[in-house]
Amino acid sequence: MFLNRYISLLIFGLVLLMSCYYDKEELLYGPSLPCTDSTGTISYTAKVVPILQTSCYGCHSGGSPSGGQAMGNYTADKAMALNGKLLGTITHATGYSTMPKGGAQLSACKIAVVRKWIQAGALNN
Ligand code: HEC
Structure with missing residues (x-):
């Protein structure tokens, strides 16, 4: 139970990180990536x-x-x-x-x- 929650949090964190990265790339290179x-x-x-x-x-x-x-x-x-x-x-x-x-x-x-x-x-x- 505790482990499950920990893993969900980890995945949520990762997704959040990835979306930040994507946003920055979009700002730098414009909306047409990839x-x-x-x-x-x-x-x-x-x-x-x-x-x-x-x-x-x-x-x-x-x-x-x-x-x-x-x-x-x-x-x-x-x-x-x-x-x-x-x-x-x-x-x-x-x-x-x-x-x-x-x-x-x-x-x-x-x-x-x-x-x-x-x-x-x-x-x-
Ligand atoms: C059909 C002709 C034509 C084409 C094609 C053209 N230009 Fe121009 N360009 C002009 C004329 C005429 C001027 C001077 C009048 C003006 O500034 O609008 C000019 C001025 C400029 C200036 C100086 C003006 C400023 O705002 O500093 C730059 C830099 C420039 N062009 C870049 C480009 C680039 C980059 C391209 C290609 C994406 C391009 N031009 C395509 C005709 C053209």
């Missing part, structure tokens, strides 16, 4: 570039990038990641232009991929 693309280490070349290529480089690369905001190479993309503009514009945060301009907001999964890459230090990996 999203297979955003698990593990995020590679700039393999995961981030394809997203930016599809949605951003069209207007932000070349000789006269829109808004004077250059993108499309690691140095430029990293600078934008670290000064907050990359995440600010794609999450439509206050104080930033909403990007991609005139297009639909990136999916929660794509935003999670970009956010996780930035959180890991925006590496050239």
Whole structure:
């Protein structure tokens, strides 16, 4: 009887702990987890570039990038990641232009991929 109660309490505690962990992860990476693309280490070349290529480089690369905001190479993309503009514009945060301009907001999964890459230090990996 006593043992039973102890075990129930233990299980209850574990479930509580797990739900806390899940909540935190959701806060960090957005509500779309699990999203297979955003698990593990995020590679700039393999995961981030394809997203930016599809949605951003069209207007932000070349000789006269829109808004004077250059993108499309690691140095430029990293600078934008670290000064907050990359995440600010794609999450439509206050104080930033909403990007991609005139297009639909990136999916929660794509935003999670970009956010996780930035959180890991925006590496050239
Ligand atoms: C259809 C063209 C177009 C696309 C696609 C586009 N942009 Fe822009 N972007 C612009 C224009 C035009 C401006 C300058 C006017 C403005 O700020 O709204 C701009 C400005 C910006 C700025 C500087 C403004 C600020 O708030 O600091 C950033 C950063 C930016 N874009 C990021 C992005 C990112 C990231 C993507 C891809 C998710 C993207 N853009 C896709 C046209 C585009």
